[in-house]
Amino acid sequence: MLGVIFLLNKEIGLKAINITGYSFKEMALVIPPVFLLLGLLDIWVPRETMVKYMGENSGIKGILLAIIIGSAAAGPLYGAFPVAAIFMKKGVKFSNILIFIGAWSTTKLPMFLFEMSSLGSKFAITRLLVDIPGIIIIAYILSHIIPKEEIKKIYEKVENF
Amino acid sequence: MSLSLYVITIALLGISYYKDKNKTKKALKKSWKAFENILPQFLGVIVLVGIMLSIFNTEFISKVIGSESGWYGTLISAILGAITLIPGFVAFPTSAMLIENGAGYMQIGAFISALMMVGIITAPVEIKYFNKRLTIARNVLAFLFSFIVAFIIGKVV
Numbered sequence: 001m002l003g004v005i006f007l008l009n010k011e012i013g014l015k016a017i018n019i020t021g022y023s024f025k026e027m028a029l030v031i032p033p034v035f036l037l038l039g040l041l042d043i044w045v046p047r048e049t050m051v052k053y054m055g056e057n058s059g060i061k062g063i064l065l066a067i068i069i070g071s072a073a074a075g076p077l078y079g080a081f082p083v084a085a086i087f088m089k090k091g092v093k094f095s096n097i098l099i100f101i102g103a104w105s106t107t108k109l110p111m112f113l114f115e116m117s118s119l120g121s122k123f124a125i126t127r128l129l130v131d132i133p134g135i136i137i138i139a140y141i142l143s144h145i146i147p148k149e150e151i152k153k154i155y156e157k158v159e160n161f
Numbered sequence: 162m163s164l165s166l167y168v169i170t171i172a173l174l175g176i177s178y179y180k181d182k183n184k185t186k187k188a189l190k191k192s193w194k195a196f197e198n199i200l201p202q203f204l205g206v207i208v209l210v211g212i213m214l215s216i217f218n219t220e221f222i223s224k225v226i227g228s229e230s231g232w233y234g235t236l237i238s239a240i241l242g243a244i245t246l247i248p249g250f251v252a253f254p255t256s257a258m259l260i261e262n263g264a265g266y267m268q269i270g271a272f273i274s275a276l277m278m279v280g281i282i283t284a285p286v287e288i289k290y291f292n293k294r295l296t297i298a299r300n301v302l303a304f305l306f307s308f309i310v311a312f313i314i315g316k317v318v
Contacts (some may be wrong), residue, residue: 039188152216
């Protein structure tokens, strides 16, 4: 694609290469530690042992754990769905599943550090402070508007995965 | 900031190595695999953004999603975020670049929030696990929430 642009307009092509090279250099500095952190978290944060603390009667402890596990996990949002399925199989509360997915999507710790370095701490901290209550509120709204039978169906479905 | 990231990472790696060499090796392997996995996507997006920024100049960006673009620009940013699938470590520097080129904080807040919480491309995967009703409800709520995030970020930053 870069080649095509070069043929069409040399000036724009050169500019594109310059910008690409610049942003590549900038990111090459930050990316190695981020990936190392992701790897460490993946290995050292155990999943199964935490599951029993997140069941139906886990209260605030369950909510906190859902946020912590979701924040510590590695991978894009769709990576959260299979993990959520395992959690459901092991009897994790529905609202905690939703909180976990919310946390996985937006409050990841290595990402947070990275966000601070690229967009500034004010931006990153504001977003984190808005996101945490937001995730919990969305989880509770969802577990109230989705009918009980539907939730039961989802839990049953997951048994087959 | 970049320096403290390195310090934290090296410290944690040291602790990990001291506690369990094998686990640390495994972690390093996982890191490398994750990096290899994302590298093509990562390079693609950097090149794409490079091309886009060279074609659309500062004036254009600040007109469409600049701080003066208001809720209209915020809506465009949120829709872009909801559709696209960009990993955070590409999205954050990209956003920083867009801000340098005239994009507004409120608009970028909407973009990042929708990007992370709303997944139109991944909805089929989500439906497989959680059925249609929950998937739609979750994504709609997350999309609306992005505007709250955008509004507060616009006020604070």
